[in-house]
Amino acid sequence: MSFGRLTRRLSALTGIAALAAVAGTAPAGADPVPDVWPLVAVGDETAHNSLQDVVAIGPRSAWAFGRISSDGGDEPLAVRWNGRSWARVALPAGAGKGIRFADASGPRNVWAFSGGYAGIDPVYALRWNGRSWTVAHRWPHQVVLDDAEVIGPRDVWAFGSYTNLLGDRAWHYDGRRWAEVPTPIGALKHAHALRADHILAVGHRSGSSTEALLARWNGRTWTEVELPDLPRETDHYTIFDGVHAVSERDVWLYGREVRRDGDRNMHEFLLLHYDGSTWQRIGDFLPWMRLTYAYALTPDGQGGIWLVPNGNDWPELLHYRDGRWTQAKVDLLTGPNGAALDIANVPHSRLVWVVGSTPVSSGTWNWTVWSNKASSPHIRQPRPPRPAK
Template sequence: MRKRLLAMVACLVVQGCAAEPTPAVGSEPPPVPASEPSPTPPDEDVPLSARWKLVPGLPDDHIWERGLYDVSAASPDRAWAAGYKGWEDGVEMTLRHWDGSRWRRLPAGHNGTFAAVDADGPANVWAVGGGAYDEPVALHWDGRSWRRHRSPIKARDVAVDGGRVVLISSSQVVQGYGGRFTRKLVANELRAVSAGAGHTWIAGTRRGQPMVWHGSARGFEQAEMPTVAGGGTLVAVWQNGPSDVWAVGQAGESPLVVRWDGAFWKRVALPPGWRGELTSVTASGPRDVWIASLRPVGTARHVVLLHWDGRTWTRERSPSPGELTRAVVERIPGTSELWLATSIVNGDSESIVFYRRR
C-alpha cells in the first residue's frame, strides 16, 4: 500500500533530491543502481534494532480474533489504523486513532473488515473495506466527523490526493470527488494504489507478470515493465513524486523491487541471497526507503526491514512477541520515525502488536 506525494519540504531535508537526468528518447535505460556487494548473513544474524519500541495498543489487542491490515500517518501525533475483530459471522470493522500519546478506539459501526486507510492530512482520511454480504464501506473523516459514502466497489485499497480519492478492488478502479465516484479502469489482479499531485499508481499482476498502471489527467495506461522470468506480482506501491515510485512484491520465491525514475521502470537489485515475503513499502524521500518483509527466523516468521539510503541496502529486525501473519510499515511525516503495525499468531487466529522506530 501506499500512498501519497511527499511534501516538497521533505525533499529539501534529504541531500541530493535533484531529479536524475532523463535519458534521450530511444536510448537504453541506465543500469539499475545496485547495493554494494556484501556477504548476506543467515536470518538469525540480521541485527535486532533497539530503535524499535513496543507501543501499547488498545486494552484488548492481545485477545485473539483481531488483526490489522493498514496504518496511515499524517503527522507525529496523528495516525489511523484499520482492521477487524471477531470471527465468522461476528466479524466487526475496527478503526483506531493515534492522538500523540496513545491509540484510541473509534466507533466503526459496521460488520466486516476494513482493508485499508489513507490520510494526506489530519482532516482528510479515508477508510475502506467490505461489510456483511460484501457490502462496500467507505468512510471519510473531514476533521470534525466521519461520514459514510456510497462506493460502487468493495475496496481493497485507497489513496488520498487532496480532494480526490482513488479506490481499487481486485478488478476495478474508481475515483471520487466529494463522495461521488466514477469508474476509471477495469483490469485483473489489482493489489495496491498510491496517489499524489494528480498522478495515480496501481500495482498488481497482468498475465502472470508484475504490472503497474499509471493514471493522470489523460487517463490510465499500462506501464512498460521489465519482464520477470517465471512471472511474479506486485503487492504494494509508494509514490515519492511523479518521477520516483517504488513497488514491491514477489518473483517466484524471490523478493521483487521495481522503481520508476521518471523515464523507465527498472528492477532494483537486492543484496545477494536476500529472501523474504515483501509486504509493504514506505519512504520519506528517494534516499530513505523502507520495505517490510516476513522472513523465517528459526521456525517462525518475523519482520525483517530493508532500508535503502540512496547507495546501499541495510537490514534490521524489529522485536516480535511471536510469529507474524502481516506487517505494514509507514513513515511518520516530518520525522525520521516509522510505524510498524503487525498481526501475530494467537492460537488458530491472530492478535495485534504495534511498534515505533525512533
C-alpha cells in the same frame, strides 16, 4: 468517541534501556545484531484482533485499521494516534466485518474501506471529517475492492473488480458522487498518488494474470508505463504487489517473480527502483534472506526504504539504502510469536509506524503498534502483560 479502555503503557525510559541493551554492536566477522523496535501500544480486547493498515498523516496524527474476530462475528477496528497515545475509536454501527485498507489527504479527510471478499462481506467506505466517522458509500456485494487513494476531499479513487462478468473497474469520488471509471488496459490492484494528475497503479493486463502492468493516470486517462523486460510466460511470470512514488524521480515497485514447477509455484521477491531515467532491479539481499514477497513498503525519510517481509523465518523489517541491506525486529511481549503487517513513514520525517498483532498473556492476539522513534518524549510504551490467572 474514544473507548474507555485504552492501551496499556510502559515507561519510555524502560523501553529505551531495553532497546540499547538489545541493539548492540556485533563482533567483527559476525552477523550484525538487528535493532529492535519497541512496542508503543497494545490493545486490551477480549477477542482476537489485528491491525492490517496504517496511515501516517503527520507527527501528531495517524490511524490504523483492522478487524476484531469473536464468536459473534467480525467487526471493524480503528485506533488513532493523537500525538500523545494510541487509542481505539468507535466506528459507525452496522458497518460489519473488517477494514482492509485506508488512506488520507489530511487529519480531516481520512477514508477506510472494507474491501469485501468474494461477494460475501459488505463493501463500504467510511470517512472521518475530523470529528466523527460516517458511512460514505456502499458498493454492491458483487464488488471486491483491492486499494484506494485519497488525494483530497473531492478526489478519491478505489480499485477493484466485479465478481461477475462485469470485470475490473476503478471508482472515482468527485465530492458529490462515486462514478465508475473503466480500466481497459487491465486490472489495477494497488496504487499510489503523487497528485491528482500523477497516479501510479499496478496490476495485470486485461485477460492475462501473468502479464504484470504498471499504469499511470495523467488526469484524463490511464496509460501503460514502459518497464524493463520482465518474464511474462505461463510458467515464468511477474506479479506486482505494490508501488510507492516518493517523487517523479524516485519510484519503488515491488512484487514477485513466479516460476511454475509442476503443480507448485516458486516465488522470489522482486524490487525495482526508478531514478527518473532508468529502472534498476535491486538485489544483493542479505545471505540468509529467503524472501518471497513483502506485505508493505515505505520510505525511510533518508532516501531509502523499509520493507515488511512475509513469513516466520525472516526478520520482521528490512531496510535498504545506498546499495546496502540491514535488518530490524519488532519487540514481542510474550515470546517469538507476533505479526507485523503494514508500515508507514510520517511525511517529511524519519518517524515510522508499524502495525500488526501480538499474543498477550490471556492467549488472545491483540492489535499492536511499534515505532523506530520510541525514545521520543511523546511516545509512551505499554506495560508488560499481566500474569495469567
